[in-house]
Amino acid sequence: MMRVSCSLTVPCPPSVGDAFMPTASITEHLTRVLSLCTPAAPVTLPVPEATGCVLAADAHAILPVPPFSNSAMDGFLVHASDLAEGSVITLPVVGDVPAGGGAITPAPGTAVRIMTGAAIADPHGLVVIPVEDTSADPGPQDLPETVTISSYRGRAHIRPRGDNVNTGDVLAGAGDTVDAGLLAGLISAGVREVSVFPAPAVTVLSSGDELVDARYTPTTGQIPDSNRPMVAQLLRELGITHVTELHTGDDPADFTAALREAVDHSHLIITTGGVAAGAFDVVKTVMSAGDMWFGHVDMQPGKTQGAGSWAGVPVLCLPGNPVAAYVSFLMFVTPAIARLRGRDTPADLDSRPRVTATACAPFPSARAKNLIVPVRLTWDANGAGASPFTRAGRGSHFAASLNGVGGFVLIPPGGTGPQAGGKVTVYLT
Numbered sequence: 001m002m003r004v005s006c007s008l009t010v011p012c013p014p015s016v017g018d019a020f021m022p023t024a025s026i027t028e029h030l031t032r033v034l035s036l037c038t039p040a041a042p043v044t045l046p047v048p049e050a051t052g053c054v055l056a057a058d059a060h061a062i063l064p065v066p067p068f069s070n071s072a073m074d075g076f077l078v079h080a081s082d083l084a085e086g087s088v089i090t091l092p093v094v095g096d097v098p099a100g101g102g103a104i105t106p107a108p109g110t111a112v113r114i115m116t117g118a119a120i121a122d123p124h125g126l127v128v129i130p131v132e133d134t135s136a137d138p139g140p141q142d143l144p145e146t147v148t149i150s151s152y153r154g155r156a157h158i159r160p161r162g163d164n165v166n167t168g169d170v171l172a173g174a175g176d177t178v179d180a181g182l183l184a185g186l187i188s189a190g191v192r193e194v195s196v197f198p199a200p201a202v203t204v205l206s207s208g209d210e211l212v213d214a215r216y217t218p219t220t221g222q223i224p225d226s227n228r229p230m231v232a233q234l235l236r237e238l239g240i241t242h243v244t245e246l247h248t249g250d251d252p253a254d255f256t257a258a259l260r261e262a263v264d265h266s267h268l269i270i271t272t273g274g275v276a277a278g279a280f281d282v283v284k285t286v287m288s289a290g291d292m293w294f295g296h297v298d299m300q301p302g303k304t305q306g307a308g309s310w311a312g313v314p315v316l317c318l319p320g321n322p323v324a325a326y327v328s329f330l331m332f333v334t335p336a337i338a339r340l341r342g343r344d345t346p347a348d349l350d351s352r353p354r355v356t357a358t359a360c361a362p363f364p365s366a367r368a369k370n371l372i373v374p375v376r377l378t379w380d381a382n383g384a385g386a387s388p389f390t391r392a393g394r395g396s397h398f399a400a401s402l403n404g405v406g407g408f409v410l411i412p413p414g415g416t417g418p419q420a421g422g423k424v425t426v427y428l429t
Contacts, residue, residue, distance in 0.1 A: 021295050022293070023295055023297070023298065024296070025297070025298050026298060026331065026370060027347055029332065030335060030347045032293065033307050033316060033332045034335060034336065034339050036308070036316075037268070037314055037336050037339040039054075039197040039200075040197060040198050040200070040267060040340075042056035042198075042342075043195070043197075044193050044196075045196055046192060047178070047186045047192060048183070051178050051179070051180075051183055052177070052178065052179075052199060053178050053198065053199055053341070053342075054177050054178075054196060054197050054342035054343060055172055055173065055174050056174055056195040056196055056342060057174050057194075058170050058173050059170070059171045059172045059194050060169065060171065060191075061165045061169045061170075061171055061189035061191070062167065062189060062192075063167060064164075064166045064189075065163075065164040065165045065188050065189050066159050066161060066163060067161065067190075068119050069121075069122075069123045069158060069159065069161045070120055071097075071118050071159075072116065072128065072159050073130045073131075073157045074115050074116050074130070074131050075113075075129045075133070075134065075157065076091075076111040076112065076113055076131070076134055076136070076147050077097070077106055077127075077128055078110075078111045078112075078128075078149070079109075079125055080125055080126065080156075081108065081125065082109060083127070083129075083152045084152070085152055088148065088149065090135075091146065091149070092109075092111070092146050093110070093111050093113055093143060093144055093145060093147050095112040095113070096112070096113045096114075097113070097118040097119070098115050098118060099116065101118060103119040103120055105121055105126070106126075111129075111147050111149075113143055113144075113147075114128060120158060123156070127157065129151075129152065129157075130157065133149065133150055133151040133153075134147050134148060134150065135148035169189075171185050171189055172185070175342065175343055175344060177341075178194065178196065199241060200240065200242070201240075201242035201243075201265055201266050201268075202240055202266060202270060203246060203261075203262035203266040203268075203270070204235070204243065204245050204246070204270050204271075204272070205246045205247070205255075205258055205262060205270070206227055206245075206273060207249070207250065208274065208320070209249040210223055211223060211247065211273075213247070214226070214229060225247060226322055227318075227320065227322055227325045229245065230402075231270055231329060232245050234329050235337070238334065239341075240337060244265065246261065246262060249282075250282045251282070252282055252286050255282045255286050259286070259287075263312075266313055267313070268313070268314050268336065268337070268340060269313055269314070270315075270316050270318060270333060271283050271316070271317045271318065272325050273318075273319065273320025273325075275294055275305065275306045275317045275319060283306065284306065287306065287310060290308060290310050290311075290315075291310075292306055292308030292309075293306065293307055293308055294306040294317070299327075299331070299369055299372055300366075300371055300396075301319070301324035301328075301394075301396035302319055302325075302328040302331065303319070303324075304319050305319070305328065305332070314340075316336060319396075321396040322397065322398075322399035322402070323389075323396045323398055323399065326402055326405075327372045327408065330372075330408055330427075330429055331372070335347075349410065349427060352427050352428070354407075354426060354428060355377075355383075355384050355407075355425075355428060356384070356423055357375075357377065357425075357426045358382070358383065358384070358385050358421065358422070359386055359387075359419065359422045360378065360385045360386060360387040360420060361387045362388075362393075362417065362419050362420055363409060363418050363419075364392060365411065365416045366412060366414060366415045366417070369413055370410055370412055370413060371393075371410070371411040373393045373408060373411065374405040374408050375388060375389060375407050375408060376404045376406060377406040386424055386426050388409075405429065406428065407427055407428045407429050408429070409424050410425075
């Protein structure tokens with residue numbers, strides 16, 4: 001069974017049927033969520049298998065980059081002392097060095113044809129003259145007997161050994177993600193293994209008799225189950241490859257069985273729906289017996305939230321309305337995943353990537369709670385433009401309007417939304 005360290009100090013509600021619902025600010029609930037999430041113990045993986053993981057320790061270069069001095073151009077290797085800037089000189093060609101071939105050092109007064117990346121044993125006093133500055137024809141050609149250098153601009157065109165990093169240099173620090181760029185750097189520097197936090201496995205569990213799998217046509221009283229695949233895809237977009245999707249109806253026994261299944265292979269369980277005060281809200285009915293908090297968070301949409309642990313595994317309970325679930329994911333699941341992956345994630349919005357954009361349409365004003373508006377972003381020569389995801393900027397059930405969302409805007413309680421042409425801070429997804 002996969003386990004992560006969890007703790008919860010916030011008191012649980014008195015009972016499932018009690019009308020009392022504790023309240024929390026966004027920061028308080030995010031702090032609660034992050035307190036549940038500790039990454040699993042680091043593991044050592046071969047570098048190619050660590051892609052997408054977060055480093056648990058600094059990675060140091062084993063080899064210098066480049067590992068040997070080499071030519072930066074296709075051309076001719078000559079002694080700088082044989083050249084004068086602006087002069088024309090003809091030299092005999094005494095050798096040929098392709099990339100991967102053994103280094104040849106020309107004697108003074110001679111030249112060696114050399115290709116980009118080819119080794120240079122000792123670059124001191126040597127320069128590479130690009131082929132376009134010589135009498136040689138570019139491309140596949142027989143080795144010429146002589147070469148005339150028509151131009152010398154004073155540049156060596158040689159990449160010294162260790163010009164990028166030297167043996168022992170720190171390539172990346174703990175907390176960095178092994179992305180495509182770092183992958184190339186690690187391999188280039190001879191690093192074969194790295195210590196990383198293993199990628200978390202996440203189960204998405206939707207509930208409700210009214211929900212129908214996307215493969216089937218709903219009948220009267222049924223609706224397509226869009227939340228489960230939506231949340232699963234949002235997880236994949238965060239780099240989580242181990243995602244399990246489960247669904248149950250409103251029967252508490254079935255939901256409990258699904259939880260037990262999820263606990264066996266998950267670092268995090270995410271539920272959608274069933275957390276309000278309805279008579280058939282199975283999530284709250286079952287999980288209130290565990291180490292859980294259910295309450296209202298100072299935000300719309302996504303007011304009703306749940307968080308805690310079940311059999312030692314963190315559980316985040318999102319509301320059932322699709323836009324509310326989407327917004328809740330951005331607000332709470334995204335930083336939770338970052339923490340589980342090994343990042344030191346603060347419980348505030350200031351640490352998130354954001355951009356100042358120009359409002360392309362009016363934004364609504366907030367009422368008594370923080371209003372979170374998903375936005376579509378456009379880019380042009382003047383910067384970013386932001387438009388509310390719906391004309392009114394609201395609608396927690398408007399699932400068909402989430403296409404193209406690239407961020408969200410938070411308007412504080414009682415705050416006036418910007419009008420078209422005004423500036424707005426967009427937190428990027």
